[in-house]
Structure formats: C-alpha cells, structure tokens
Amino acid sequence: MEPLISALGLQDLLSEDETLVLLDARHDLANHQLGREQYLEGHIPGAIFLDHEIDLCGPKTGKNGRHPLPDREDFIRLLGNLGIDPTANIVVYDARDGMFAAHLWWMLRWVGCTRVRVLNGGWSAWGQISGDIEREQPAPRVPVKWALHAASMPVVDALDVLANLNNPVFTLIDARAENRFRGENETIDPVAGHIPGAVNRPFTRNLDSDGFFLPVDELKSAFVEVLANKKPENIVHQCGSGISACHNLLAMEVAGLRGSALYPGSWSEWCSDDSRPVEIG
Known part of the structure; x- marks a missing residue:
C-alpha cells in the first residue's frame, strides 16, 4: 500500500x-x-x-x-x-x-x-476539492482487543547514539531547519546546536510550495544524495522531539527507501544531559 x-x-x-x-x-x-x-x-x-x-x-x-x-x-x-x-x-x-x-x-x-x-x-x-465537512464527533466505535505485536519500526535511544559517536554504525539525519541545526536562533530547546556527526535534511524540503510531497523520483534522488551510498537500514532520523523526523522517514518510504530507524527523544532529549557532546555550525 x-x-x-x-x-x-x-x-x-x-x-x-x-x-x-x-x-x-x-x-x-x-x-x-x-x-x-x-x-x-x-x-x-x-x-x-x-x-x-x-x-x-x-x-x-x-x-x-x-x-x-x-x-x-x-x-x-x-x-x-x-x-x-x-x-x-x-x-x-x-x-x-x-x-x-x-x-x-x-x-x-x-x-x-x-x-x-x-x-x-x-x-x-x-x-x-470542497470535501464534505462535519462538526459533530463520530459515534464511538466498538472497542477491540489487540495482541501485542513486535515493534515493526526500529528505534534507537540516547545510549545507542552516544555509542555511535565513537563506533559509527549509522548516520543521523536531522530534520530541523538549517538555522536550528547550526545552533542559530534556537527558541524551542534550552541548548543550541546538533548531535555531532549528524547531517541536516530539513523536512520542508520534501514538499512543494503548496504543501504537497514532491514526486517520487525527486524524493528518491534527493535522499540518495543525502544517504551518500549508505543503506536506509544504516540511517537514523531525528529532529527536535521526534515529530518532524517522521516526515523524512515517510518521504523515504514514499521514495521506496525503507528500513530506517527513529531516535524518538531527538535533540530535546539529547541536550537535556550536559555531559553529551554538542556541535555548532
């Protein structure tokens, strides 16, 4: 699908x-x-x-x-x-x-x-497209019980990222805007900068001027360049708090580049511990 x-x-x-x-x-x-x-x-x-x-x-x-x-x-x-x-x-x-x-x-x-x-x-x-709109909340659906499934989308934590600094296994892609990645004009988190070694791919680059995802071939070409011969399985996405990183994950999925992981805590978790290294620029 x-x-x-x-x-x-x-x-x-x-x-x-x-x-x-x-x-x-x-x-x-x-x-x-x-x-x-x-x-x-x-x-x-x-x-x-x-x-x-x-x-x-x-x-x-x-x-x-x-x-x-x-x-x-x-x-x-x-x-x-x-x-x-x-x-x-x-x-x-x-x-x-x-x-x-x-x-x-x-x-x-x-x-x-x-x-x-x-x-x-x-x-x-x-x-x-002038689609139908309603204001009423929908009637409740009948509750269902789940069996617990194994996680099907991989994640890493801060310890994994810290270990990766000295023994690189994956590449971090940071989805934040360029200025926040460089450590400029930080207004959301208390510390400016980025995780050492991360590369910047603002999620907004996945979109055209009307807010729609770019065509598949354009997304694939752009991410192949960012991956620099690395496999999607060797990519971990992060951002400020794990939200916009998922946009890059989705864009890669649209482009047929599947298997990357998410660092859910992202920069806001990383910078909460002042013993973790920070890079500026």
Whole structure:
C-alpha cells in the first residue's frame, strides 16, 4: 500500500469503504489547544481527533524529550478503546504539510498497523476539492482487543547514539531547519546546536510550495544524495522531539527507501544531559 493518498482518492474511499478509519492529527507546537479547536470547527466526516500532547505522548521527565513516545501497550490500549484494530484501513491527516500526520503514521506502523496512509496536503487539500465537512464527533466505535505485536519500526535511544559517536554504525539525519541545526536562533530547546556527526535534511524540503510531497523520483534522488551510498537500514532520523523526523522517514518510504530507524527523544532529549557532546555550525 502506498503511504500517501490524495484528497480525491480519499473522497472516493469514503464512499466505498465503510470500515475506513480517519484520524485527525492537527496540532501546533506553540498553541497546544489549536488542533482540537480546529477539529471542533470542522473535520473530515467520521474523523477521530488524537492530541499530540496527550494521546500521542508519554510522561515527560525533563530528561526524555518534549514528546516521548507513550508505552506501546498504552498506545495499543488507546487504539483498541477507540475501536481501531491493526488490520484497519487508516488515513491520517493534519493541517497541511504532513508533519504531525507523519508522526502518527509512524506510531501506527510502530505498533503493527500495516494499512496506514497520510492525506497528501492534509486539511488544506481537502478544502481545495470542497470535501464534505462535519462538526459533530463520530459515534464511538466498538472497542477491540489487540495482541501485542513486535515493534515493526526500529528505534534507537540516547545510549545507542552516544555509542555511535565513537563506533559509527549509522548516520543521523536531522530534520530541523538549517538555522536550528547550526545552533542559530534556537527558541524551542534550552541548548543550541546538533548531535555531532549528524547531517541536516530539513523536512520542508520534501514538499512543494503548496504543501504537497514532491514526486517520487525527486524524493528518491534527493535522499540518495543525502544517504551518500549508505543503506536506509544504516540511517537514523531525528529532529527536535521526534515529530518532524517522521516526515523524512515517510518521504523515504514514499521514495521506496525503507528500513530506517527513529531516535524518538531527538535533540530535546539529547541536550537535556550536559555531559553529551554538542556541535555548532
């Protein structure tokens, strides 16, 4: 199954597949209430809202990053209570550029869901085709029980990244904007800079000016250059808190370059320990 779906494709799917699960992942890092407010103002019919700060985030300790992953069993339990099982046909969307949708796409794949797609262009694309909108929350689905699946999307932790500095096994790709990677104009995390040895690939480069993913051949060409003859399995993606890194993971999947890992804690976890080295520039 291709990881992206167009607004027109979703419109057709809504009329054909009564079992379709739609998940609204709209969010704003500066205004945590905005996503829910936007959902209540209007959403794609049948969509269920998931909050990035509550539903898609584990307990924060101050040392595990701004968006630590929830416990896998807890997340599976949440999905089951919402009536979503691992075989469900799921489409995820956010406001426009796919950053938050890509994160939820990755999380769903992480717990064993295999039929997951992201709406290319998000809510904005849905508006462009004048798709139907509803304001009522959908009726609750019948809860389902899951069997615990092995993680199907690989992850590394801070200890793995630290060990990799002296004995390189993988290459880190940092999805943050160039200025934050260089250690300039850091306004989100308390320390500026990047993990030593990381290379920079801002997730925004995966998109055209209208917020749609670039064509497959363009994405593949760009990432082949970034990989520099390394296999996707030897790539680990990170960003500020593990969210926009998933956009690069999704873009690589679109390009047919599968198998890379995620460092969920990312820069916000890394820089919380001042014994870990930091690189500027």
